[in-house]
Every structure is written in structure tokens, then in C-alpha cells.
Amino acid sequence: MIGMDRVETHRFADDGRIPNNPGLPLLLYPGALTVAGDDPAGRFEDRFRRNGWRGCWRNGIFAFPHYHSTAHEVLGIAAGEAKVRFGGEAGIVTTVEAGDVVAIPAGVGHQNLGSSRDFLVVGAYPAGQTWDLCRGVSGERPGVLRNIEAVVLPARDPVHGDGGPLLVFWR
Numbered sequence: 001m002i003g004m005d006r007v008e009t010h011r012f013a014d015d016g017r018i019p020n021n022p023g024l025p026l027l028l029y030p031g032a033l034t035v036a037g038d039d040p041a042g043r044f045e046d047r048f049r050r051n052g053w054r055g056c057w058r059n060g061i062f063a064f065p066h067y068h069s070t071a072h073e074v075l076g077i078a079a080g081e082a083k084v085r086f087g088g089e090a091g092i093v094t095t096v097e098a099g100d101v102v103a104i105p106a107g108v109g110h111q112n113l114g115s116s117r118d119f120l121v122v123g124a125y126p127a128g129q130t131w132d133l134c135r136g137v138s139g140e141r142p143g144v145l146r147n148i149e150a151v152v153l154p155a156r157d158p159v160h161g162d163g164g165p166l167l168v169f170w171r
Helices: 040-050 143-150 165-169
Strands: 008-010 026-029 053-059 073-079 081-086 092-097 101-104 110-115 120-126
Touching: 026 165, 040 053, 040 073, 040 120, 073 092, 081 101
Parallel strands: none
Antiparallel strands: 008 026, 026 101, 053 120, 073 101, 073 120, 081 092, 081 110
């Protein structure tokens, strides 16, 4: 299991456009899974499903700022790398690469600023949660703020299950 000291936590304030999450930090698990073999994306899908994260998909990260107000999201980087902005304009820009996992609380903005040609992400959501797509445009509030506040915490860490870092940092 990845040590708690290796998990990066990032908190973001509401920037007026992207609400972010007032209570939960974004978690970055560098090198959480080994990406080897013919189907590295399958390794992420299996791990996420085993730990109760559902609705797995394979794709990339949208190139426009967005967030989800009705679900938390986990991203597993199966191949390549990308420069991603988290937390909106006042957030951080970091490079995610194959093997990394990012747990994104409901409301936290994310945006792909550029990626390698082979960039592949596996995404999933806690069981029972359905995502929406919000862009931080006028008219989204106050509904999204109520949605974010109502999203329940996941039962298990997407990578480590019971006792994983998410359960420590999000409780």
C-alpha cells in the first residue's frame, strides 16, 4: 500500500466560477499502480470495481474546465502523461503520468492542458453516484452548491479499499 506520506493533498477555495469542495482535498497517489502488460487500463478497472467504484470508462480528460457536482471521481492514468489544472484558475497545474491515481471530490475543477498522444485515463465513481457535467457558467449556482454538499463519502478507497488514504483524508 502506498504510504500516507506519499499521497499529495490539495485544497482549493471557491474561485467564483469553480466551487471546488470546502471540506475535502483532492488526493494524488503517484505511482499507485504498475502499468505493465497488454491491458494496463484493465488493472485500474479491476481495482476500482473491487473497491466499490463503478461506471468505469476509458478516455481522456476534457480540455475545458469542468467539475461534477453530484459525484466524486477517481482517475487512473493507464498510459501516457498530461498536464492538468486542478481547482480552477487559482488551483494547481501538475503532470500526471502512467500509474498515477487522482481522487477528485465533487465540485473540484479539472482541465487537460495538454497530453501525450498515448494518454489514456480510466475513470470511475463511488457506487450509487451518477456524475453530471458542470462548466462553471452563470446559472449553475446555487443548485450545484447544494448538490456538492449532499454527495456522500465513498465506503472504500478506490485503490486500497478499507483503511486506504482516502478514508483517512476524507473523514
